[in-house]
Amino acid sequence: MSAMDPTVTAVRFEHRRQGDALGVGAAAPGVSWITETGTPGWRQDAYEIEVLDEGGEVVAPSGRVESEESVLVPWPADRLRSRQRCRVRVRVWGSDGAASGWSDAAAVEAGLLEPSDWAARFISPEDEVHDEAEDEGEPPTTAPSLLRRDVDLPAPVERARLYVTALGVYEIEINGSRVGDHVLAPGWSSYDQRLRVETLDVTDLLRPGANALGAWLAEGWYGGWLGWNGGRRVYGHQLALLAQLEVALADGTVHTIATGTDGTWRAHASPIIASGIYAGETYDARREQPGWSSPDFDDGGWGPAFPVERDLGTLVARTGPPVRRTEELRPVEVTTSPSGRTVVDFGQNLVGRLRIAVAGDAGATVTLRHAEVLQDGELCTEPLRLAEATDRYTLRGGEGPEVWEPRFTFHGFRYAEVDGWPPGGPPLADSLAAVVCHSDMERTGWFACSDERVTRLHDNVVWGMRGNFLDVPTDCPQRDERLGWTGDINVFAPTASFLYDCAGVLASWLDDLAAEQFDDGRIPLVVPDVLEGTFPAAVWGDAAVVVPWVLYRRFGDWGALRDQYASMRAWVDHVVGLAGENRLWDTGFQLADWLDPAAPQDRPGEARTDPHLVATAALCHSLDVLAEAAGVLGEADDAGRYAGVAAEVRAAFAREYVAPSGLLVSDTQTAYALALRYALLPDDEQRARAGRRLARLVRRAGYRIATGFVGTPLVCDALCDAGEAATAYELLTQAECPSWLYPVLQGATTVWERWDGIRPDGSLNGTRMNSFNHYALGAVADWLHRTLAGLAPAAPGYRRLRIAPVPGGGLTWATARHRTPYGLAESSWRVVGPDNPERAGETDPIGGTTTASSGVLEVTALVPPNTTAEVVLPGADGETLEEIEVGAGRHTWRVPDPAGRREQPDAAGGFSLAAHHRES
Numbered sequence: 001m002s003a004m005d006p007t008v009t010a011v012r013f014e015h016r017r018q019g020d021a022l023g024v025g026a027a028a029p030g031v032s033w034i035t036e037t038g039t040p041g042w043r044q045d046a047y048e049i050e051v052l053d054e055g056g057e058v059v060a061p062s063g064r065v066e067s068e069e070s071v072l073v074p075w076p077a078d079r080l081r082s083r084q085r086c087r088v089r090v091r092v093w094g095s096d097g098a099a100s101g102w103s104d105a106a107a108v109e110a111g112l113l114e115p116s117d118w119a120a121r122f123i124s125p126e127d128e129v130h131d132e133a134e135d136e137g138e139p140p141t142t143a144p145s146l147l148r149r150d151v152d153l154p155a156p157v158e159r160a161r162l163y164v165t166a167l168g169v170y171e172i173e174i175n176g177s178r179v180g181d182h183v184l185a186p187g188w189s190s191y192d193q194r195l196r197v198e199t200l201d202v203t204d205l206l207r208p209g210a211n212a213l214g215a216w217l218a219e220g221w222y223g224g225w226l227g228w229n230g231g232r233r234v235y236g237h238q239l240a241l242l243a244q245l246e247v248a249l250a251d252g253t254v255h256t257i258a259t260g261t262d263g264t265w266r267a268h269a270s271p272i273i274a275s276g277i278y279a280g281e282t283y284d285a286r287r288e289q290p291g292w293s294s295p296d297f298d299d300g301g302w303g304p305a306f307p308v309e310r311d312l313g314t315l316v317a318r319t320g321p322p323v324r325r326t327e328e329l330r331p332v333e334v335t336t337s338p339s340g341r342t343v344v345d346f347g348q349n350l351v352g353r354l355r356i357a358v359a360g361d362a363g364a365t366v367t368l369r370h371a372e373v374l375q376d377g378e379l380c381t382e383p384l385r386l387a388e389a390t391d392r393y394t395l396r397g398g399e400g401p402e403v404w405e406p407r408f409t410f411h412g413f414r415y416a417e418v419d420g421w422p423p424g425g426p427p428l429a430d431s432l433a434a435v436v437c438h439s440d441m442e443r444t445g446w447f448a449c450s451d452e453r454v455t456r457l458h459d460n461v462v463w464g465m466r467g468n469f470l471d472v473p474t475d476c477p478q479r480d481e482r483l484g485w486t487g488d489i490n491v492f493a494p495t496a497s498f499l500y501d502c503a504g505v506l507a508s509w510l511d512d513l514a515a516e517q518f519d520d521g522r523i524p525l526v527v528p529d530v531l532e533g534t535f536p537a538a539v540w541g542d543a544a545v546v547v548p549w550v551l552y553r554r555f556g557d558w559g560a561l562r563d564q565y566a567s568m569r570a571w572v573d574h575v576v577g578l579a580g581e582n583r584l585w586d587t588g589f590q591l592a593d594w595l596d597p598a599a600p601q602d603r604p605g606e607a608r609t610d611p612h613l614v615a616t617a618a619l620c621h622s623l624d625v626l627a628e629a630a631g632v633l634g635e636a637d638d639a640g641r642y643a644g645v646a647a648e649v650r651a652a653f654a655r656e657y658v659a660p661s662g663l664l665v666s667d668t669q670t671a672y673a674l675a676l677r678y679a680l681l682p683d684d685e686q687r688a689r690a691g692r693r694l695a696r697l698v699r700r701a702g703y704r705i706a707t708g709f710v711g712t713p714l715v716c717d718a719l720c721d722a723g724e725a726a727t728a729y730e731l732l733t734q735a736e737c738p739s740w741l742y743p744v745l746q747g748a749t750t751v752w753e754r755w756d757g758i759r760p761d762g763s764l765n766g767t768r769m770n771s772f773n774h775y776a777l778g779a780v781a782d783w784l785h786r787t788l789a790g791l792a793p794a795a796p797g798y799r800r801l802r803i804a805p806v807p808g809g810g811l812t813w814a815t816a817r818h819r820t821p822y823g824l825a826e827s828s829w830r831v832v833g834p835d836n837p838e839r840a841g842e843t844d845p846i847g848g849t850t851t852a853s854s855g856v857l858e859v860t861a862l863v864p865p866n867t868t869a870e871v872v873l874p875g876a877d878g879e880t881l882e883e884i885e886v887g888a889g890r891h892t893w894r895v896p897d898p899a900g901r902r903e904q905p906d907a908a909g910g911f912s913l914a915a916h917h918r919e920s
Contacts, residue, residue, distance in 0.1 A: 006037040006865070008090045008103035014072075015319055015504030015557075017442055023111035023163070023199020025317025027079040030072035030559065033090050033103065034823050035865045041887030042865045043095040044068050051077040052087045052105060059086070064093070070866060071556040071797050071821040082117045083161070083246075085109040111199045112163050112244070115312040121260025122167065122240035122308035123147070125217065125267035142168075142237050144218035144272040144408060147305055149264045150295055151211040151257050155249040162200040163246070165315065167191070167308070168239035169220030169408050173293035174205040174213055182322040183437050184408065187471035188221040189508070190528045191235050193515035196318045196508075197242075206247060213257065214293030215241050218275045218408035225278070226530045228480050230386060234530045240308040242315075259305075266302035268292075272407065278387035278480050280370075281406035285396035286362060319511070320439060320504025323471050325352070327436040334429045338377045342418045344432060349414040349750040349773055351467035351477040352437040354391065355405040360422025362397025367420050370413035372478055372772040375764050379417040383770045387480040389413070401426060410437055412467060412478025412773050414749065438466045439505050442819075445498040447784055449814035451733065454784070456744050457751075461778035464750040465496055468775050469505055472528070476753065476771035483526040484509065487540035487591065488776045491713045493547050495775075495782040497554035498818055506547060507560060513544060514567040521574030536575060537591050538615035539710055544571040545622040549629060556797020556821055561629045569638070572626050575619050576645060583645075583652035585615040593670045593708035595777075597738040597755045601767050607708050610666040613657050614710055617674040620649040624678070653680045662689030669697050670711025673718040691722020703730040705738040705755055713779035720787055720806060723878050729809030732780070732788075740780060751778035789816030790859075791827035794870055798825060803861045804872035805829045807898060823864030831897055832856045855897035863888050874898045 012018045013029040021029075031049060035042070047067060051060035060077030067073075070092070080086075087105035112118060125145035162179065164172060165186045172179040179200055186196045217239050225231040245257040259265060271287040291297045332347035349372050358366055368391040371379045381389070389411045393404045413434075421428055448455045467477045473496070475485040489496070489506070496502050509527060516529045523541035524534050545568045551560035561568075579585045592614045596607035605611075623646035630638035653675075657665050662681060664671045672694035674680065681687045697706070698719065707715050719728040735741045738755030746758050753774035757765050764770065786792035790805025798820035805814065807829055815828035832855075863869045865888045875881030876898045884893075 005098055006035050006039070006042065006092055006094055006100040008033050008035055008092055008100050010034040011088060011090055011103050011106035013106070013108050015507055017321060017501075018106070020321070021106065021108040022201060023197070023317055024080075024108060025111055025113065025319070027110065027113060028075035029080075029108060031075065031088060031090070032071045032073065032821060034821075035070065035092055035100065036823065037094070037865050037888075039094065039096065039098070040889040043887065044070060044092050044866045045095050046093040047073070047090060049073070049076045049088060049090050050102075052089070054085055068866060072559065080108075080110040080113075082110055082113045109199070111197060111317045112315075115315065118244060118312050118315070119256055119261060120163075120242055120244040120258035122242045122310045123259045123265055123305040124238050124240040124308045125305060126238065127306045128238045142219045142223050142239055144216060144270045144275050145239070146214060146268045146270045146292060147217060147241055148212060148214040148266055148293060148297070148299060148302070149257070151213055151245070153206060153208055153211060153247060153249060153255060155251040155253070156208050157203055157206045158248045158250050160201070160203045160206050160245065160247040162202045162243065163197055164200065164241070164243045165195055165197045166217060166222075166239070166241050167195075167236065167310070168222045169218050170241060171216040171407060172200070172214070172243070174202055175207070175211055176291065176294040177205055179205065181324055183325060184220060184323050184410070184471065186318070187323060188528060190512040190515045191222055191314075193314060194316050194511060195314050197315050198318055198322070202245070210295035212293055212295045212297065213243070213245060215243065216270060216272075216407060217241055218272065220408060221277060224276050227483070228385060231278075231480060232530075232532070238308060240310070242310075260307050263304060265305040266299045267305045268299070268302040275406070275408040277409055277482065278389070279409070280388055280390040280392075280411070281409045282392040283404060283406070284394040285402060285404070286394060288396060319508040320502075320506075321441055322439070323437055324440040325435050325437055326440060326466075328355075329434040329436065331429050331432055337379070341378070342421065342428065343374070343377075343379060344416045344418060344428070346414055346416070346434045347749070348463065349412070349467070349748075350434055350436050350463065351410055351412050351470060351773070352435045353406045353410055354416060355403065355433045355435050356393065357401040357403045357426060357431045358393070358395065358422060359401045359425040360395050360397070362395055364422050365392055365394045365420050366418065366422075367392050369417040369419075370411040371415050371417075372413055373758065373764070374415055379415055380764060382764070382768070383772070384478060385480045385768055387478065389478065395422070401431070405435060410470060410477070412476065436466065437470060439469045439471055439502075441469065441500040441502050441505065443499070444501050444819040445785065446817045447781070447789060447815070449788065450812040451809070453735075453741050453744050454732065454811075457740055457778075458781055458784060460744065460748060460750050461495065461775065461781040462499055464773055464775040464778055465492075465499055467750065467773050469496070469500070469502060471505070473505065473509060475776070476774055478773060479771060483530065484528060485526050485540070486513070486523060486543035487537070487594065487709060488774070490539055490543035490546050491709060491779045492775050493550040494554065495779050495785075497550055498782065498785050503551055503555045503557055506551060507557070507563075510547060510560070510564050510567075514564060517544070517567055517570060521570035523571050535589060536578065538575075538585065538618040540591060541571055541575070542618050542622045544568055545625050549625045552629070552632070553793060553796055554798075556799065558632065558796075561633055565629065565633060565635075568626055568629060572619075572622050572642070575622070579616070579619060579649065583649045584612065584656055585619050586612040590615050593710040595754060596670070596708035597705055599708070601765070604769065607670070608666075608706070609668045609670040609711070610657070613664070613666045613671055614674065616649065616653050616656070617678050617680060620646055620653060620680060621678045623649060650680055654682050658682070658686065662686030663693060664690070667693075667697070668711075669694060669701075669706045669715055670708065672697070673707065673711045673714040676718040676721055677714045688722070691718070691724060694718055694722060695724040695727045698727050698731055702736070703727075703734040704736060705731070705734075705740070709776050712777050713782065716780060716783045717787065725806050725808050725878055733809050740777075748772065751775055753777075785816045785818070789814045789827050790829065791816040791818060791825060797821045798864075799867055801825055801863060801867060801869035802872070803827045803859070803869050805859060806874060807831075807857060820864055820867070822867050824862060825864055825867075826860070826862035829857060829859045832858050832894075855900060856894050857897045858892060858894050860890065860892045861886065862890050876900070
């Protein structure tokens with residue numbers, strides 16, 4: 001095969017990463033692949049999929065299918081049965097007639113798809129006992145426990161699968177070895193409706209003869225107290241394990257070892273004295289029982305495990321990636337605080353926990369406290385509220401260092417205070433590592449530009465997403481909250497979908513959202529819903545409509561619309577009912593433009609923008625999206641009906657909130673951004689006037705931020721739509737508070753919840769709602785990708801790209817790369833300065849002529865195979881110089897620099913963050 005021939009790679013199933021298709025829950029999983037080729041403009045004309053059984057025989061050939069589709073292609077064979085394993089390979093034909101070879105065969109195996117597949121039942125280390133402390137409003141804890149049983153296998157093992165979940169969080173061991181690398185499994189879901197099951201390949205851990213199976217079990221989210229002001233125990237305090245080990249032996253027999261089927265499982269207290277998501281973990285190594293998960297262990301002092309009744313119909317397979325340890329950071333500095341405490345700085349605000357290697361006498365205790373910021377050189381724990389965020393390790397003593405990492409907690413921190421470190425041991429700086437934990441999503445998006453401050457802002461957004469995508473897309477990862485707020489992910493979903501393949505995480509979360517939706521269509525403020533009481537909130541509830549649409553637009557996931565369509569309709573129908581015949585959502589309390597910087601410190605919802613203007617605009621947007629989704633799904637009647645209601649809401653908005661001149665009764669940046677982006681202004685002149693007014697408001701504010709959760713993701717786009725890109729760049733690059741770059745220049749390494757989390761004088765914003773790791777206000781990164789660098793989807797799943805960079809702000813280069821479902825795409829631009837003598841008089845691809853004195857803008861696009869791109873080359877004064885259609889391959893254009901710059905940029909290429917720090 002020549003280098004120009006197509007090659008099929010990266011065959012995968014549903015939302016699983018390549019190579020992660022063990023225990024899928026879909027009986028007919030969608031199949032995706034990527035084609036690699038050096039042929040310019042390559043397009044797929046047809047494909048063929050073969051499903052092979054375990055013996056390599058083809059059991060379901062699709063034959064040649066005339067289709068360009070390669071993303072979530074329908075399963076070509078009979079529906080999978082529980083436990084069924086097969087392999088899938090793909091080949092394709094291009095429009096030039098050239099055929100690829102067969103791809104490598106990718107394995108896929110179904111999990112247990114029916115409740116009847118389960119022989120196991122839940123078991124608990126304790127009989128259910130009512131906890132009186134709970135009645136007194138105190139947060140009781142359930143100490144983690146150990147469970148074990150011996151297993152005898154009479155023949156060599158050919159294949160073994162462990163199907164496992166828990167009411168709580170668990171880790172499994174077999175014959176003394178840890179099974180898998182998942183953290184805090186099975187994660188957090190709407191447990192009463194959806195409890196996720198993991199399928200693990202344990203073939204290599206078992207042997208003929210004596211074996212042992214063991215489990216750690218802790219409260220996690222299920223048994224822990226959740227929420228602020230002490231929170232509450234939402235689900236239950238009786239922890240339980242469900243495990244079914246199925247072993248196929250060489251003699252042809254299958255042995256099933258299941259919890260709850262006999263009295264062989266035994267229970268005992270673990271060395272973990274206490275463990276909680278908010279509190280942290282306390283571990284006493286003196287209580288360890290060596291060999292407890294190995295065969296021939298004497299468990300005579302262990303007690304029985306107790307059966308627990310539970311509906312197995314709530315069991316579902318994992319959809320998104322599990323939480324894993326993804327990175328380790330070492331200390332960048334160890335200092336002594338003014339009070340004499342040892343403080344370790346890891347240089348990055350992160351989410352995870354510490355691993356220590358410590359030596360000392362038995363009974364010595366090392367205490368680790370965590371925080372995101374320092375105040376006057378001391379660890380600042382005030383923003384954590386009632387979250388203790390403290391880990392304690394008591395040494396067992398003996399030779400050599402003891403290595404320990406908490407199992408069942410996580411913290412949001414940059415700094416750690418270490419107390420009780422034994423003297424004479426290894427140096428502290430060499431004995432600590434910060435272990436980063438989050439959902440193990442594949443990184444798919446990158447951005448950089450010549451302004452180092454803006455690049456650092458983007459890096460902060462990435463770190464914020466990593467910390468807040470720990471199984472559930474949360475608001476913050478550190479204080480006594482960490483909840484799946486619907487409004488945050490509504491505004492951030494487009495950014496998230498560029499940076500990481502988060503389709504599996506968000507699809508699972510949407511399943512929880514639909515499961516917890518109220519009968520009248522209301523959407524909980526947080527999902528999973530752990531709050532007592534809720535109310536219909538614009539933008540927050542609209543996540544039910546917007547997030548599935550983002551999955552469709554960014555990942556080509558038609559199934560997300562199909563699966564969530566009933567939920568989308570129910571929410572919109574509910575709000576249309578609230579709006580009534582006048583079509584204005586003008587009743588009820590709203591969170592609206594939350595955290596407008598002008599809002600009182602203790603009343604963050606009191607924004608400048610009329611909350612009911614925001615609510616009515618959000619309703620119109622959701623109606624528009626729902627009408628489009630109905631059209632995609634072939635629901636023509638619904639599409640027409642919802643489009644009609646959207647027109648009525650749009651007219652009502654104009655009557656109520658828009659003056660004939662185009663000015664709005666709520667004269668704010670957020671109001672104009674909503675009106676412009678959601679097409680709420682009736683005519684061109686009103687739109688032009690509103691755009692000019694928005695730009696004037698931004699200028700009058702000194703290019704400082706004047707928007708909250710709702711307006712911030714929209715304002716730069718609205719300015720560009722109005723022909724005010726230069727104003728958008730002034731807003732982006734403003735360094736004074738409040739602004740996107742202000743936290744960056746204060747040394748932030750994640751996005752803050754509040755624009756002034758740390759004030760210019762260095763004091764902490766004293767409110768008890770002050771997180772330093774919130775991604776919502778980082779939603780501007782989507783504009784950086786789409787507009788500043790110029791890379792956007794023009795069709796679902798990036799089947800068609802839009803390359804339309806808008807240079808500005810004094811930047812001299814920018815680039816965005818995204819691994820689309822079809823392969824890597826890129827848009828970049830660079831000012832290359834005056835033409836050198838060799839280029840003077842050269843004719844550019846668009847037909848212009850350069851001169852030795854003119855600046856040149858070089859635009860480069862990488863278009864993946866089987867896609868096309870519409871390219872918009874920028875001209876002066878925001879005008880379009882040329883629109884071009886291109887196919888797969890790398891393309892470069894040189895055009896006159898729209899800014900007319902003639903000087904070659906210096907080596908730094910723009911603003912330097914290091915230079916700012918030097919000057920400061």
